[in-house]
Amino acid sequence: MSESNMQNKTITAYAPASIGNVSLGFDLLGAALKPIDGSKLGDEVDLTIAEHFSLEVKGRFADKLPPDPVSNIVTRCYQHFIKALEQQGYAKADIPALHMTLHKHLPIGSGLGSSAASIVAALHGLNQFYADYFGKVPFTDNELLLVMGELEGQISGSVHYDNVAPCFLGGMTLMAEFKEQVALSLPVFENWYWVSCYSGISVSTAAAREILPKQVSMADTIQFGRQLAVFTDALYRQDEQLAAAMMQDVIAEPYRKSLLPKFDESRTFSKQNGALAFGISGSGPTVFAVCDNLANAEKINQWLTDNYIQNDTGFSHVCQLDVNGAVTR
Numbered sequence: 001m002s003e004s005n006m007q008n009k010t011i012t013a014y015a016p017a018s019i020g021n022v023s024l025g026f027d028l029l030g031a032a033l034k035p036i037d038g039s040k041l042g043d044e045v046d047l048t049i050a051e052h053f054s055l056e057v058k059g060r061f062a063d064k065l066p067p068d069p070v071s072n073i074v075t076r077c078y079q080h081f082i083k084a085l086e087q088q089g090y091a092k093a094d095i096p097a098l099h100m101t102l103h104k105h106l107p108i109g110s111g112l113g114s115s116a117a118s119i120v121a122a123l124h125g126l127n128q129f130y131a132d133y134f135g136k137v138p139f140t141d142n143e144l145l146l147v148m149g150e151l152e153g154q155i156s157g158s159v160h161y162d163n164v165a166p167c168f169l170g171g172m173t174l175m176a177e178f179k180e181q182v183a184l185s186l187p188v189f190e191n192w193y194w195v196s197c198y199s200g201i202s203v204s205t206a207a208a209r210e211i212l213p214k215q216v217s218m219a220d221t222i223q224f225g226r227q228l229a230v231f232t233d234a235l236y237r238q239d240e241q242l243a244a245a246m247m248q249d250v251i252a253e254p255y256r257k258s259l260l261p262k263f264d265e266s267r268t269f270s271k272q273n274g275a276l277a278f279g280i281s282g283s284g285p286t287v288f289a290v291c292d293n294l295a296n297a298e299k300i301n302q303w304l305t306d307n308y309i310q311n312d313t314g315f316s317h318v319c320q321l322d323v324n325g326a327v328t329r
Ligand SMILES: Nc1ncnc2c1ncn2[C@@H]1O[C@H](COP(=O)(O)OP(=O)(O)OP(=O)(O)O)[C@@H](O)[C@H]1O
Pocket: 064, 065, 066, 071, 072, 073, 074, 102, 107, 108, 109, 110, 111, 112, 113, 114, 115, 116, 118, 119, 155, 156, 163, 203, 204, 205, 206, 282, 283, 284
């Protein structure tokens, strides 16, 4: 598309919710979510040319963010992106400024990768917008991922890619954290349903990291390594039973579950009613249950809706993995 055609064009980028850790892969494994009823579980960013940069925030959770746009991570994404374009050799005067609108659909501090979804929608949208404008894609997926991780780190206190990578690439991703290959896409079980229930309370990721011990025992280290290696192998061999048996969290859940009212009861009900696995999504309070059939998933979804949700802000969805990740239209 030519520069003049971009003048009145709006690009919209969508980035889905995600499960960080997936129980067994603290900071190293993540999965993108898509409710099976077609409802939207992700953030959106609209981008259009303007005289000066500005950010507008709309959506159900807009009023839970700092009112000052400068404190919004989307503003930092824009500033970072423009600086990187200049470093690539684009002259400042040739880069049009944008008006951006963030549609904040994901609750903050939910364990659904809310800040990651804003970051991914903003940066994917910016890359697509300037690709259309200049006729050349400014940054590769891997280059964008590195920036996404850096910005996520500014919010949560340490760089971790297990929300931004699945949110951006879709499906289930394993972090390689190799400069040339930050994340790897893994095979998935297409018949698995992921019930995801947000209780409605907010848990800060930085605070939920703070309560974790700084050292891990030898026994837990060996269990962690064994589980992640065997799980990955089981995905490649499509061995559901073995994969599900590996989905236990020895790093974070023992410390974090005390922050989550009704966690143990929810696990007990889910496991007694057919869940193959149950755990905390990211740093919580969202929990997830994995089922290999819809009837079990719907039963657990109903029970979590009735029992795990604490207030009007909470919600629960039967999901499958969002294999598309971030998309623009
Ligand atoms: N667009 C944005 N989306 C979400 N949080 C934002 C955004 N801009 C700024 N913030 C701030 O970043 C912090 C996000 O905190 P935190 O990392 O705990 O939440 P989160 O990313 O929603 O967590 P989770 O990954 O568990 O969903 C909050 O202080 C919030 O005000």
